[in-house]
Amino acid sequence: MNMRSDLPQLLVKAGLTILEEEGAEGLTLRRIAARAGVSHAAPAHHFGGLTGLKNAIATQGFQAFYGDLVAAQDSLPGDADPFQRLLTVNLAYIRFARRHPALFRLMFEQWPTQDDDLRMTAQATYVVLHQCCTPLVQDRKRAPFETAIWAMTHGFAMLNLDQPYPPGSPVQMPSYEEALRLLVG
Amino acid sequence: MNMRSDLPQLLVKAGLTILEEEGAEGLTLRRIAARAGVSHAAPAHHFGGLTGLKNAIATQGFQAFYGDLVAAQDSLPGDADPFQRLLTVNLAYIRFARRHPALFRLMFEQWPTQDDDLRMTAQATYVVLHQCCTPLVQDRKRAPFETAIWAMTHGFAMLNLDQPYPPGSPVQMPSYEEALRLLVG
DNA sequence: TTACTCAACTTGACAGTGTAAAGGAAATCA
DNA sequence: TGATTTCCTTTACACTGTCAAGTTGAGTAA
Numbered sequence: 001m002n003m004r005s006d007l008p009q010l011l012v013k014a015g016l017t018i019l020e021e022e023g024a025e026g027l028t029l030r031r032i033a034a035r036a037g038v039s040h041a042a043p044a045h046h047f048g049g050l051t052g053l054k055n056a057i058a059t060q061g062f063q064a065f066y067g068d069l070v071a072a073q074d075s076l077p078g079d080a081d082p083f084q085r086l087l088t089v090n091l092a093y094i095r096f097a098r099r100h101p102a103l104f105r106l107m108f109e110q111w112p113t114q115d116d117d118l119r120m121t122a123q124a125t126y127v128v129l130h131q132c133c134t135p136l137v138q139d140r141k142r143a144p145f146e147t148a149i150w151a152m153t154h155g156f157a158m159l160n161l162d163q164p165y166p167p168g169s170p171v172q173m174p175s176y177e178e179a180l181r182l183l184v185g
Numbered sequence: 186m187n188m189r190s191d192l193p194q195l196l197v198k199a200g201l202t203i204l205e206e207e208g209a210e211g212l213t214l215r216r217i218a219a220r221a222g223v224s225h226a227a228p229a230h231h232f233g234g235l236t237g238l239k240n241a242i243a244t245q246g247f248q249a250f251y252g253d254l255v256a257a258q259d260s261l262p263g264d265a266d267p268f269q270r271l272l273t274v275n276l277a278y279i280r281f282a283r284r285h286p287a288l289f290r291l292m293f294e295q296w297p298t299q300d301d302d303l304r305m306t307a308q309a310t311y312v313v314l315h316q317c318c319t320p321l322v323q324d325r326k327r328a329p330f331e332t333a334i335w336a337m338t339h340g341f342a343m344l345n346l347d348q349p350y351p352p353g354s355p356v357q358m359p360s361y362e363e364a365l366r367l368l369v370g
Numbered sequence: 371t372t373a374c375t376c377a378a379c380t381t382g383a384c385a386g387t388g389t390a391a392a393g394g395a396a397a398t399c400a
Numbered sequence: 401t402g403a404t405t406t407c408c409t410t411t412a413c414a415c416t417g418t419c420a421a422g423t424t425g426a427g428t429a430a
Binding site: 105108109111112140141143144145147148150151152153154155156157158159161162175176178179180181182183 | 290293294296297325326328329330332333335336337338339340341342343344346347360361363364365366367368
């Protein structure tokens with residue numbers, strides 16, 4: 001083990017910081033390395049290249065994402081109304097996207113990959129949504145119902161990424177609850 | 186007017202071709218210029234820089250997108266079932282995204298911009314969806330209903346961009362009809 | 371015709387980018 | 401001790417966007 005305890009983790013963290021502060025354009029091997037205080041070739045050594053580092057950053061992003069969703073789920077009592085639980089979790093989904101637009105974009109750009117860590121971390125996130133949907137399925141078919149909810153939430157998040165509060169836009173945060181109600185019934 | 190009739194249009198077309206053939210990574214001022222047979226600084230002259238050229242490409246993309254949606258709408262007789270009409274248009278939406286994933290991503294990345302051409306072209310696209318939703322609103326509130334449908338369709342398209350046909354994924358093309366049916370009733 | 375203007379490019383230079391090869395330094399191992 | 405491996409640096413290279421300056425050629429006015 002080297003003097004600095006864990007350079008890969010340090011690099012991922014530097015990448016996340018840059019992503020928040022400067023957006024996707026600033027996410028550069030050399031700038032990440034500079035912020036971590038190492039030479040520009042160090043990241044490539046640990047992650048194989050820019051793609052590998054992006055995958056690692058996306059993986060960490062999905063972990064934080066998962067944490068937010070679980071926290072939202074746990075913020076309600078166990079006997080809470082299933083609709084309120086689903087709404088709360090999905091609003092956390094959308095809020096994460098709005099708070100970390102560059103990271104959110106990166107996550108779902110890197111998502112289709114061979115990287116097993118990234119794929120499995122992303123899949124773990126979906127389980128939360130799946131659990132929230134289950135008690136609401138009722139007499140519907142499970143798969144299309146889940147698909148509809150996930151797609152609607154993800155689309156809502158995507159369309160609100162960079163246009164946070166456009167007055168005339170048909171997509172606005174407050175209307176998500178009504179939209180979800182239309183679907184769940 | 187120069188010998189070559191319309192270089193800006195030629196550059197946009199070259200960009201679209203590169204986007205289809207090589208994806209977003211190939212979309213470079215210099216490669217676009219090379220494919221159009223001009224010097225590497227010519228694009229910057231006409232579009233002010235890479236951003237301007239990307240905006241122009243995205244605008245053209247939205248025009249093609251609009252054309253696909255209108256064609257889908259017109260493929261049905263005037264007295265067709267409103268649900269079938271909405272479904273047909275939305276499947277065209279999703280199919281466009283699947284056929285041109287890199288362009289689709291670019292379009293919605295450049296979408297939040299000051300470029301009036303791009304913004305207005307993109308907005309024209311939404312009108313098609315709006316029209317298809319109208320006869321299905323019934324006793325619901327219009328805005329959340331439209332939002333729900335658009336978000337679901339867009340999310341579906343996004344989640345199917347790069348994972349075209351994953352066997353186990355909860356998101357699959359055939360299930361969109363069922364998902365839409367859940368929402369429209 | 372001649373001189374001027376101006377838009378449409380080209381050329382050249384520059385800082386910044388990812389990647390790869392080679393080297394070094396220090397820890398680990400035999 | 402000597403050899404090896406891991407971690408990282410240095411160096412080099414091709415490629416990128418942008419900028420400034422130069423070129424070209426067609427129109428315009430005198």
